[in-house]
Structures are given as structure tokens and as C-alpha cells.
Amino acid sequence: MSEQRTGAQIMCEALIREGVEVMFGIPGGAIMPFYHAMWEYKDQLHHVLVRHEQGGGHAAEGYARSTGRLGVCIGTSGPGATNLVTAISDAMMDSTPLLAITGQVYSSLLGKDAFQETDIVGITMPVTKHNYLVKDVNEIAYVLKEAIYLATTGRPGPVLVDITKDAMQARTIPNWDTKLKLPGYKPNYQGNQRQIRDAVNLLMSAEKPLIMAGNGVIMGNATGELLAFAERTGIPVITTLHGIGAIPEDHPLAIGMPGMHGWVHVNRAIQDCDVLLNIGSRFDDRVTGKVSTFAPKAKVIHVDIDPSEIGKNVKVTIPIVGDARQVLTAMAGELASRADLGNLQGKASDWMEHIREMQHKHQPKQQYHSRPKTKELMPHDVYAGLSAALNARGKYRLVSDVGQHQMWAAQLIDYRHGPRTHITSGGAGTMGFAVPAALGVAMAHPDETVWAVCGDGGFQMMNQEMITFIQEGVKNVKVVIINNGYLGMVRQWQELFEGRRYSGTPMVSPDFVKLAEAYGWKGLRVDHVNDVAGAIEEAYATDGPVLIEFRVEQEVNVFPMVPQGVSIGETITDIPKA
Amino acid sequence: MNKHTIVALMQDKPGALNRTVSLFRRRGFNIESLSVGHTETEGVSRMTMVVESADVEQVVKQLYRLIEVLKVSDVTADPTVEREMVVVKIHAPSEKRAEIVALSEVFGAKIVDVGASTMILEMTGAPSKVENFVDVIRPFGVKEMMRTGRIAMVRGARGHGAQAYENAENGHVAEPSAALN
Ligand SMILES: Cc1ncc(C[n+]2csc(CCOP(=O)(O)OP(=O)(O)O)c2C)c(N)n1
Numbered sequence: 076m077s078e079q080r081t082g083a084q085i086m087c088e089a090l091i092r093e094g095v096e097v098m099f100g101i102p103g104g105a106i107m108p109f110y111h112a113m114w115e116y117k118d119q120l121h122h123v124l125v126r127h128e129q130g131g132g133h134a135a136e137g138y139a140r141s142t143g144r145l146g147v148c149i150g151t152s153g154p155g156a157t158n159l160v161t162a163i164s165d166a167m168m169d170s171t172p173l174l175a176i177t178g179q180v181y182s183s184l185l186g187k188d189a190f191q192e193t194d195i196v197g198i199t200m201p202v203t204k205h206n207y208l209v210k211d212v213n214e215i216a217y218v219l220k221e222a223i224y225l226a227t228t229g230r231p232g233p234v235l236v237d238i239t240k241d242a243m244q245a246r247t248i249p250n251w252d253t254k255l256k257l258p259g260y261k262p263n264y265q266g267n268q269r270q271i272r273d274a275v276n277l278l279m280s281a282e283k284p285l286i287m288a289g290n291g292v293i294m295g296n297a298t299g300e301l302l303a304f305a306e307r308t309g310i311p312v313i314t315t316l317h318g319i320g321a322i323p324e325d326h327p328l329a330i331g332m333p334g335m336h337g338w339v340h341v342n343r344a345i346q347d348c349d350v351l352l353n354i355g356s357r358f359d360d361r362v363t364g365k366v367s368t369f370a371p372k373a374k375v376i377h378v379d380i381d382p383s384e385i386g387k388n389v390k391v392t393i394p395i396v397g398d399a400r401q402v403l404t405a406m407a408g409e410l411a412s413r414a415d416l417g418n419l420q421g422k423a424s425d426w427m428e429h430i431r432e433m434q435h436k437h438q439p440k441q442q443y444h445s446r447p448k449t450k451e452l453m454p455h456d457v458y459a460g461l462s463a464a465l466n467a468r469g470k471y472r473l474v475s476d477v478g479q480h481q482m483w484a485a486q487l488i489d490y491r492h493g494p495r496t497h498i499t500s501g502g503a504g505t506m507g508f509a510v511p512a513a514l515g516v517a518m519a520h521p522d523e524t525v526w527a528v529c530g531d532g533g534f535q536m537m538n539q540e541m542i543t544f545i546q547e548g549v550k551n552v553k554v555v556i557i558n559n560g561y562l563g564m565v566r567q568w569q570e571l572f573e574g575r576r577y578s579g580t581p582m583v584s585p586d587f588v589k590l591a592e593a594y595g596w597k598g599l600r601v602d603h604v605n606d607v608a609g610a611i612e613e614a615y616a617t618d619g620p621v622l623i624e625f626r627v628e629q630e631v632n633v634f635p636m637v638p639q640g641v642s643i644g645e646t647i648t649d650i651p652k653a
Numbered sequence: 654m655n656k657h658t659i660v661a662l663m664q665d666k667p668g669a670l671n672r673t674v675s676l677f678r679r680r681g682f683n684i685e686s687l688s689v690g691h692t693e694t695e696g697v698s699r700m701t702m703v704v705e706s707a708d709v710e711q712v713v714k715q716l717y718r719l720i721e722v723l724k725v726s727d728v729t730a731d732p733t734v735e736r737e738m739v740v741v742k743i744h745a746p747s748e749k750r751a752e753i754v755a756l757s758e759v760f761g762a763k764i765v766d767v768g769a770s771t772m773i774l775e776m777t778g779a780p781s782k783v784e785n786f787v788d789v790i791r792p793f794g795v796k797e798m799m800r801t802g803r804i805a806m807v808r809g810a811r812g813h814g815a816q817a818y819e820n821a822e823n824g825h826v827a828e829p830s831a832a833l834n
Contacts, residue, residue: 200672201679205720208667225720258818259664259723383714 082212082243083112086176087120089219092251095147097121097138097518098176099131103151104191106178108243123518123547126539128155130511132162133537136171137515140498141472143296145227146171146515151178153191156237157198161505163233164202168502169317170294172231174222175199182210182239196237204232212245217253224255229262230381231294262380266397266405274352274376274393275409279419281350283426284310287333290317290501291355291379293494295399298322301354304407308416309423311430313341315356316485319497324489330430334362335637336482339441340433342635342643345370354378355399358388359502360639368642378402441635441648451628452604454480454557458487460607461526461555466491468615470523472516475499476509476533478564480557482633484528507536510554514540517552524551524615531558531584541594544620553614554596554622556587560629567632591622599623656685657709658701658733658805661716662723662815665691665698669721673700676715682706686737686802694815697723701804723818732808738777738801739787740765744794745772753793760786771796 080088086109090098100122102110113122125131128150135146146166150159156177166173180189196208205225207218218236226234278284292301298321305312305328312322313333322329331338333345342364345351351373356362358377363369366388374392377385378399385394395402410416446453465471469492475484477500490497498516500508513527534556544552557563566580591598597617601610601624614621635646663669670689677684685703692699706712709727716725745753745767753772757764762776776786780803787798806812 196668197671200668201675204718206668257720259717260720381718383711383718387711387714 079246079248081108081112081246082215082238083108084115085212085215085247085249086219086238086243087112087116088249089216090147091116091119093145093220093223095120095145097123098147098149099123099125099134099515100149100176101125101128101131101151101155103155103178105152105180105240106149106155106176106243108240109149109176109178122149123514123543125511125514125543127537128158129161129507130514130537130540130543132159132173132175133165133505133508133511134515134540134543135173136162136166136169136508137474137498137512138519139166139171139173139515140169140512141495141516142519143294143495144172145174145223147174147176149176151191152180152195153193155191156193156195160199160202163199163235165500165503165505165508166233167202167204169500170231170290171233172227173233174226175233175235177235177237178243179208179237179239181241183241185210185239195235199235202233203235204230206235207237209236209238209242212242212247215242216249216251220253221255221257225257225260229260263382263396264380264398264401266378266395266402268405270393270395271402271405272409274395275406275413277350277374277376277393278308278310278352279413279415281419282422283348284308284350284352284419284423285344285348285373286310286312287315287345287351287353287356288312288318288321289315289354289356291399292318292321293355295355295380296494297354297399297403298494300400300403300407302326304403307407307410309420309427310352311344311423311427313344315359315362316499316501318356319485320490320492320494323491323493325491328427330434332485334359334643335364335639336486336633336635337362337637337643338434338486339437339635339646339648340430342637342646343433344430346372346642346644348373350374350376352376352378354403355380357384360388363388364637364643365640368644437648449628452602452607452625454483454559454625454627454631455487456604456607457555457557457625457627458483460611461528462488464608464611464615465526468524471496472520472523472525473497474509474513474516474525474527476527476529477504477506478530478533478562479559479567479631479633480528480530480563482564483557486633506530506533508533510534510537511540513552513554514543514547514549517544517549518547521551524553527552527554529554529556530563531556531560531582532562535584538590541591541596541620541622545595550619552620554620556622556624558584558587558624558626559631560584564633566630570630570632571636572638587622587624596620596622601625655705655707655729657704657706657727657729658735658803659704659709659713659725660728660805660807660813661700661702661725662692662813662818663698663700663719664721664723665696666721669698669719670700672719673716673722676712676719677702677704680706680712682709682712686800688802688804692815694819697815697818699813699815701802703803723815724813726807726813728805728807733805734808735779735803735805736777737780737783737803738775739783740773740775740799741787741790741795742766742771742773742797743790744770744796746770749793753790756789760789762786
């Protein structure tokens with residue numbers, strides 16, 4: 076392969092060499108040479124035309140989050156590039172391996188406010204793991220290789236490569252063999268052996284040990300190791316929003332989600348525990364509540380691949396910089412020689428019993444564990460139906476949007492089918508995420524059923540991508556809209572903390588069933604609890620995309636709730652009496 | 654608010670400085686002085702930065718997230734040699750010149766330009782000494798002044814050699830976790 080190639084051809088070949096099969100984007104002036112070249116490679120490199128670059132970015136995220144592989148999105152210069160920014164920053168917050176390729180104006184026009192010129196490298200600097208401006212055709216092969224390496228290794232993240240049009244048009248003989256030179260980049264996967272031993276010692280001395288599993292366990296493919304470690308020691312496991320799927324939720328050691336909308340018994344367990352082993356979660360403020368009161372009795376072991384996460388929010392007794400899988404394997408190795416393992420198991424089992432008692436005491440009182448006496452359709456009815464159907468059938472992925480419905484999707488569905496089955500925008504909380512992300516998930520998993528659970532608000536931010544499913548012939552998708560007629564989560568805050576001033580939250584929506592039909596989807600509407608299961612069955616029975624609008628009781632709140640800035644020991648489980 | 658002196662080694666690439674400075678901007682920290690230049694090793698720059706903030710530990714750790722950053726240290730508490738240079742153009746009528754020359758000698762400053770009614774002086778020294786010099790010279794009438802910002806080097810064998818990064822491939826030396834482990 077020593078022929079000359081255009082920069083654009085080199086881009087295609089570089090992606091193919093790195094195993095990229097699908098990319099999501101929209102063409103335009105500056106990126107046209109890339110689209111020109113794509114034509115020759117279309118059998119290996121499939122381009123999905125989305126309807127908005129943000130949708131393309133989220134689709135690539137969905138692809139990446141559900142597979143652990145790189146997601147690729149494309150935009151042209153100027154608005155095409157800026158439309159990607161939301162998705163890029165979403166990927167940054169959730170450590171998603173994403174490659175964003177943008178076209179840039181001719182290098183001779185850079186800095187001259189040329190048509191559709193935007194300094195996208197400058198704009199995305201704070202929201203990318205790294206980014207590049209490429210002006211020379213000879214750099215393209217190397218930069219794409221380095222970019223993909225950075226996006227997918229260490230703590231994964233988004234990398235943007237902005238390539239000028241003239242670099243794409245120029246010709247050169249690509250050099251594919253340049254070795255990567257990244258002297259400042261060295262992710263530490265192994266973890267320090269001494270600290271690993273210290274961590275195990277600390278756990279051995281615990282009376283009330285707790286494991287908190289986060290995104291790092293999922294991204295690091297460490298769920299098997301986590302389960303093995305938890306089972307060997309008997310230590311209870313809590314899963315953060317992004318840790319969902321790290322342990323099957325029907326496992327005897329799984330106790331649920333912590334934080335703002337975490338279960339009371341989980342938050343209490345955190346407040347009571349004496350050793351907290353956090354693996355791959357970053358102690359987000361939605362998890363810790365008022366951070367100075369978080370886990371007051373606990374010595375904290377924090378395992379993270381990113382050293383800058385450790386000690387950022389919570390004081391740590393034993394820091395371990397490393398990959399979840401390798402560290403858990405090493406910790407399990409330490410257990411082998413421990414004579415006091417039996418002792419730990421005994422203590423952990425007593426502690427577990429105590430947590431279950433708390434759960435039995437608090438859980439039934441928590442809203443909608445028993446159905447309120449109302450004829451209205453409750454959101455909880457929908458989730459009960461979904462949870463039953465998903466677990467009965469398996470082979471599902473659930474993508475949630477952002478808002479109340481997202482928290483219910485985390486709380487009320489029992490995830491028992493492994494990692495990467497629950498996908499949501501956690502760090503950035505990007506409304507509009509679910510529909511396009513579901514596209515990427517569905518394309519990556521054609522033999523599974525992908526459910527996108529949205530609110531009426533978030534759905535309308537990215538619903539244009541419904542037609543992309545049709546154009547691509549993607550059938551394995553079902554969208555659920557929990558239509559409460561409000562921007563529900565904001566309304567909840569207004570109800571609880573803003574004296575019910577419902578400014579900017581009541582929401583008129585189009586006829587979602589007709590909208591679905593206009594897009595060539597099947598549309599269903601459900602108003603009664605008795606019709607929930609039937610609609611879900613119908614969705615499964617339909618060979619094609621289905622949208623189900625559930626018109627639910629409007630002013631329902633997500634409980635339990637820890638108000639912002641309050642200790643997680645002080646959960647509220649109902650509307651405070653004024 | 655404390656002043657922190659941070660020394661960083663980074664690859665000499667477009668955007669590297671921007672990214673570094675941005676991390677401080679994000680936190681709203683004011684950068685009091687910044688000085689960057691080549692090192693003994695081609696392709697590696699050394700930066701000295703003085704920032705005012707209560708706590709820079711987190712930013713220092715986050716600097717390691719930047720791909721081009723090779724090594725960062727907060728040397729505030731370390732024994733260092735710190736230097737700054739000032740070039741100052743002052744009002745210097747002939748009757749004042751002898752006095753100016755005498756003062757310059759005391760401070761080890763050099764006279765680098767003499768004009769009809771002005772002189773340009775250059776002085777290098779510890780930041781406090783530069784400060785003194787500027788105070789002393791000010792009454793003559795400063796027309797223009799330029800200071801480089803400080804550069805700092807840790808005394809003794811310990812330090813921040815950049816040679817290690819010559820021909821370095823992936824993560825040859827940088828060990829951000831070493832600080833923690
Ligand atoms: C892009 C974006 N804009 C605004 C917000 C703030 N926000 C968070 S939740 C929410 C309400 C979401 O309403 P809806 O999609 O109807 O879902 P619900 O909460 O009712 O389930 C809003 C506006 C956000 N997270 N993302």
C-alpha cells in the first residue's frame with residue numbers, strides 16, 4: 076500500500092484499521108472530501124445519516140456505552156461542529172470513548188472568520204480528553220491512531236479531531252507504522268500492590284464493610300471480578316446510577332442505589348459503614364449529598380484509574396490508582412492467604428442482615444412500593460410492567476433520558492442481565508440523550524430489544540432521530556414516553572422547594588401517536604394501569620419501532636429524595652407537610 | 654489565599670499552554686505570573702507558574718490529565734532558586750545618571766541602553782530583590798517596565814530533568830500516580 080492517497084481516503088482507512096464499522100454524522104462544505112472518499116469504503120465503513128449532529132454524538136455514545144468500543148460521530152465545520160459539543164461534553168462527564176471528527180475550513184482561511192469557521196478545538200478543549208487541529212495531510216494517519224488510542228485507554232473519554240479541508244484533499248503516501256509517542260500519558264492499570272494489601276487488611280478489620288460500584292466497574296469490564304470478590308467476602312454491594320448492572324439486582328448481596336434518589340436503607344448503610352470500598356465511582360455530589368457529612372464513620376478505599384479523582388470530593392484512607400478489573404483480581408488474590416476471611420464473612424453477614432432489616436422497615440413505606448389507591452395511571456405501574464417484561468424476556472438494553480422517569484428507571488426496574496444493560500446520561504444529565512443513544516445501542520445489538528424511556532420534555536429535544544431508525548431499517552427499538560404534562564423533575568423541585576411556582580414547567584405536547592405514525596413507527600397510547608402489560612406485549616410483538624405514550628398522573632414525585640446540599644442520612648420519603 | 658509556585662514540564666505543542674492555563678481559569682484562580690520556555694531537551698518546555706489560591710493540589714492532579722503534561726510539582730515548600738528579570742526604561746536626564754549608575758551597581762543591574770533622556774536597565778535576581786530594585790528606581794520616573802515572571806528550579810539533585818523525555822515513547826517516565834502510591 077505505497078500508493079498516494081488523499082487525506083480523506085487516509086481518514087477512512089485509518090478508521091477501518093482501528094476497527095471502526097459505523098459512524099454517525101451529517102455532511103457539509105468543509106467535511107465533503109471525507110464523504111467523497113467514504114463512497115469507496117462504504118462496505119467496511121457504514122455512515123448513518125442522523126438529523127442533528129447532537130443526535131449523532133449521542134448515537135455514537137450509545138454505541139460506545141453498550142459495547143465498550145469506540146463510538147464515532149462526524150460534523151462539518153461551524154454549526155456542524157458546535158452541534159456536537161453537547162454530546163462531547165456528555166461523553167466527557169460519563170467517560171465514554173468517543174471520537175468526533177469535524178471538517179475545518181481551508182488552512183489558508185483559518186482565523187479569518189471564513190464561512191462556517193469556528194474554533195472548535197478551542198471550544199472543546201475543556202470537554203475533551205484531548206483534541207487536535209490537523210492541517211497537514213501527513214499527520215492524519217498518525218493523529219487518528221493516537222486519538223483513538225487516547226479515547227479508548229486509561230479513563231476513556233471523547234477526543235475531537237478537526238481536519239482542514241485542504242488536508243483532506245491533499246495527497247500523500249500514508250505511514251501507518253509510526254509508533255505512538257505519548258510521553259505524558261501513562262494510565263496505571265495495575266494498582267500498587269502494597270496499597271492493595273493495605274486495602275484488604277482494612278476490609279478484614281471492618282465490622283460493617285460496604286462496596287460501592289460505579290461506572291469504572293462497567294467500563295473496566297470488571298463485573299465478574301466484582302461479583303467474585305463480593306461473594307468471597309460477603310460484603311454488601313451498592314451500585315451508583317452508572318454502576319447499575321455491576322451486580323444482578325436480585326443477588327443476595329445487591330442492596331441498590333445510593334444518593335439523592337437512593338433507597339433509605341442504602342444511604343443509611345453508607346452512613347453506618349466503617350469501611351467503604353469505592354470502585355470506579357467519583358463521589359458525585361448526587362451520590363454524597365452534603366459531602367462533609369458523607370459516610371462519617373467510614374475509612375474510604377478509593378479505586379480509580381484516574382488519579383485526579385481520588386481525594387477530589389471525599390477524604391480517602393487508601394487510594395488505589397488502577398483499573399477496576401486488575402485491582403479486584405489482585406485484591407481477590409490477597410484473600411487467598413487470609414486466615415481471617417471467615418471472620419470477615421461472619422461480620423459481613425451480620426451487617427447484611429441489619430441492612431435487610433432496615434430495608435424491610437423502610438422500603439414498604441417508600442412511595443409506591445404498594446400502589447396508592449388511585450384510578451390514574453401511575454408512572455410506577457409502567458415500570459412494574461416494564462421490569463416484569465424485561466426480566467421475563469431478557470436480551471434487552473434500557474436507555475433512559477433525564478428527569479423523573481430516569482430516576483424511576485434506575486429505582487424501579489430490576490436489572491439482572493449484566494453490565495451495559497442500563498444506559499443513561501448521568502454526569503451531564505443531558506435531556507434528549509435517550510432516543511439517539513438508543514439508535515447507537517440498537518445498531519450495536521441487533522438481536523436485542525432496546526427500550527428508550529423518556530419524559531415528554533426530553534423526548535421532544537431529539538425526537539427527529541426517529542426517522543433515522545427508519546432510514547437505517549433499525550427495528551429493535553421501543554420508545555416509552557412517561558407523559559406527565561410537565562418538565563417533571565423541575566416541577567418536583569418547584570413543588571418541594573419553590574412554593575409551587577410552576578414557572579416554565581407545564582408542557583403542551585403534540586399527539587405522540589400521530590407523530591410516531593408520521594415517522595413510520597407504530598404509536599400506542601396507554602391511560603389505564605390495566606393496559607400497561609398489553610401495550611408492552613404489543614410492542615414486543617411488533618416487528619419494528621414502536622412508541623408507547625403512557626399518560627400518567629401529573630404531579631407525582633420521585634421519592635426517596637435527599638434535598639440538594641443535605642446529608643444523605645436525612646432522606647425525605649414524602650412531601651414535607653408545610 | 655496562598656501563593657503557590659508550580660513547575661511543570663510539558664510537550665512543546667500548540668494548545669498545550671492553553672490547556673494548562675485553562676484548568677486554573679476554570680477554578681477561577683488568578684495566575685500571578687507565568688513563564689515558559691525551552692528546556693535542555695528538544696520538544697519539552699518548562700513552565701513556572703505562580704498562582705494565588707487556597708489549594709492547588711486538585712488542579713495539580715488534574716494537570717496530569719492533560720496529555721502533553723509530563724510532570725508537575727508544587728515547589729512552594731521546596732528549597733528553590735527563583736529568578737526574575739526586569740527590563741525598565743527610566744527617565745534619566747544627564748544630572749541623574751551618575752546616581753542611577755551607582756544604584757545599578759549595587760543591585761547588579763546592567764545598563765543596556767542610553768538615550769537622550771532615558772536609560773534602559775536590566776536586572777536579574779530573586780523576585781524579592783527585583784522588587785527592591787524596582788522600588789528604588791521608581792522615583793526616577795519609570796516610562797516602561799517589563800518583568801518576566803519568575804522561574805524556579807529545585808536545589809540539589811532532586812528536580813525536573815527533561816532529558817528523561819527525550820525519545821520517550823508511551824508514558825516512558827511520567828508517573829502521576831507515584832505521588833499517591
Ligand atoms: C438539555 C437540558 N436542559 C435542561 C435540563 C434541566 N432539566 C432536568 S430534568 C428536566 C425535566 C425533564 O422533563 P421531562 O423530560 O418531561 O421528564 P420528567 O422529569 O417529567 O420525567 C429538566 C428541564 C436538562 N437536564 N437538560
